Amino acid sequence: GRLLVCPRCHRPAGKAGICLQCGDNAFQCPKCRNINYEKLDALFCNDCGYCRFVKMETWLTCRFTHERHVGPIRSEAESRQASEILESLVRQLPGFGETPTPPASPGSPASHDGQLQSPKRIVGEDSQLRLLCSIVDLRQKILKFRRSTLPPEREAEAWDVGLTHALPLPSASCETCML
Known part of the structure; x- marks a missing residue:
């Protein structure tokens, strides 16, 4: 095999696993000092789970979801x-309520500032x-309620939420609606 290294002083240990420099056991876990006598050269420590060969890190990235203002x-x-x-x-x-401003031309400084x-x-x-x-x-909750209360022949009226000039209908091409 492989060369045994002392977990305390990081110097080579003898074939029996005892460090020649400090006398520590090279088969013990560097993190918790546990010795697995069933399998001396185990991949993971059976006590703390430390692995001397592989380091695994897990990153979890979270972001806020939108608030729920009302229930059903x-x-x-x-x-x-x-x-x-x-x-x-x-x-x-x-x-x-403001009038939209025309987009800047591709070469103008204003369009470059918008990209930063x-x-x-x-x-x-x-x-x-x-x-x-x-x-x-x-x-969507308002529309669902209005559809459920109107008879089928008047279902088109359910789309009138009072803000049709400001809000487009939900569509599959809208990135915001697809969240």
Whole structure:
């Protein structure tokens, strides 16, 4: 085999596993000092799980989901309240009620500034995305309630949430709606 190394002083150990320098056992776990007598050269320590050959790291990245402003809508009063909340959320959108500005030409300095991703801009876009997700979620709940209360011949009226000028209908091509 392989050369045994002392876990304490990191010098070569003898064939029996005893370090010639400090007298420590080379078969013990470097982390918890446990010795697995059933399999001296085990891959993992049977006590703490340490592995002297492989280092495994796990990274978990999380992000906030959009807030749920209301539960399922069951009455007309809840529907009116949800519509008011929806209207207030839409008013929070940046640029609501303003006329859109034309996009900058590709070579202009303004278009270059828009491509820079500063941390403040990323945080702003994330909060806008959460706001849009909340709007879409709330709007879908209102539409579901209205569809359930109207007779089938008047189902088209369910799409009139009162903000059709500000909110497009959910579609498969909308990145925000697909979250």
